[in-house]
Amino acid sequence: MAQPADALPSNSRYQFPKGFLWGAATAAHQIEGSPMADGAGPSIWTRFAHTPGMTLNGDNGDIACDHYRRWQDDVKLMRDLGLQAYRFSVSWSRILPEGTGRVNQAGLDFYSRLVDALLENGIEPLLTLYHWDLPAALDDRGGWLNRDCADWFAEYGRVLYRALDGRVKKWVTLNEPWVITDGGYLHGALAPGHRSRYEAPIASHNLMRAHGAAVQAYRAEGKHEIGLVVNIEPKYPASESEADAAATRRAHAYMNEQYLHPALLGRYPPELKEVFGDAWPDFDPEDFKLIVQPLDFVGINYYTRSVTQANDSYPLKAGAVRQPLATYSETGWEVFPQGLTDLLLWFKNTYGDLPVYITENGAAFFDPPVAENGHVCDPLRINYLHKHLRAIHDAIDAGVDIRGYMVWSLLDNLEWSLGYSKRFGIVHVNYGTQERTPKDSALWYSQVIGSHGRKL
C-alpha cells in the first residue's frame, strides 16, 4: 500500500473525545454483488436495476464490488487503514428470501463470519437492518404501503438480534427514511419507482411504525444499543422575503423533521399537511405509541446544505438555489462544512442530548485513475473530509454529544440509479479487476485516526 508522502503536523486543538469512534460505511446492495447467491431472494433493487431505463447505463448490483466473495480481503484493508468501526447493512432477502418465514442460514452465516472477522481485527461493527433493499416478495404484498410491514420488519430484526447481538452492539433500524420515500414513492428515482404524493406519506408513516416495532423487538431481547439513521440538511432562505422564509420552513419540515419529530417527539411538523394537502392522511394518534421508542443514539448522514427559495416544484414549492462562488461535488451538492455544525446544534436544541454518530459524510469527486506510483490523488476529498471533521469538532466544543464518524464510503460503489458513475470511496475500486487501491484520502484518514484527530 502506498505510504503518505508526508506525515501531517499534530494540532491538539482538534483532539476528539476519548472513545470517539472512527470508521467507514457501506451498504449491502452497493458493494456485495452476488444478490441471489446461496439461497438469497431478489430485492426491489435487483428488480429495479434490471428494469430497462431505471439506472444509468443499466448498471446493477450483480457484481458491484464483489464484496460477498472478497469480504475477508476487505476486512484486512479496513484493518490496514486503522479503522476502529465499520458500518454496513444486511440484505434482508439474504436472511429471509421471501421477506418473512423461512430463514436462509447461508445468508445469516455470511454476516456472522463478517462480524467475527471485524471483531478479530479490532473493528466494531455497526449494523444497519435496512438500507433500501426490501425483499421483492414483500413489495409484491404492498411493501412499505402495507401496515403489516411493521411486523415483517420486527420479525426480520429478531432473526438478526438472536444471531448477532453481543457481537454486534450498535444496531440501526432504518437508513434514511427520507430518501426511501422521496426517491422510492414520491419522485420515483429509486426502487420501487413509485410517483405518488398519496403513497409517500403512507410509506413514511409505515417506515416509522416499522422502526418502532424493530426497536420494541430489540428491547425485548437485545442487550446493547439501537438507533435510527437520518439524512438531514440545513435549509437557509435565499432572501429575506416571506415567500422564501415559508419555503425554507416547508423544506426543513419535509427533510429534517418529517422523521425525527415522529421518532423523538411523537408528532409530525404542521408544515407537512400544507405540503401534501389532501394527500396527507389523518394518521391514528395510537400509531405514535409504537413509533416513539427510547433510542440509544441517532445517526446523522450529512452531505450538503440547501439555500432555499420558493418555486413551483411539486409538492414542496421550494427548491435549492445554486451558490455562484461555492464548490460543488460530482453529485451537484454544495460543499458547506459550516452546515454540519449548524445542523448538529439544531439537533441538540430541538431533540436534546441524545448521543449522535455521524454515520455518513463524504463526497463524489472526479478521481484520476491509479497513477504509476500507486497513488489515487483526491485532494478535493481530503479537503472535504478535513473541513467536515473540523466542523464536527466545533459542534463537540459547543456541547453536542457526538460519539463517532463513519466516512461515506469505504469503497467506490454502486451509487443507486447513478450506477458506477459516482465515486464516493476513500478506496478506489477497479470494477474490471476488482482491485482495491487506497486513495490519498484513505492514507490521510489513517493518519487522522491514528492521531485521534490531532492531525486535522
Ligand SMILES: N=[N+]=NCCCCNC(=O)[C@@H]1[C@H]2[C@H](O)[C@@H](O)[C@H](O)[C@@H](CO)[C@@H]12
Ligand atoms: N440536494 N441534496 N441533498 C443531498 C441529499 C442526499 C440524500 N442521499 C443520501 O444521503 C445518500 C446516502 C445513502 O445512505 C448512500 O447509500 C448513498 O450512496 C449516499 C450518496 O448518495 C448518500
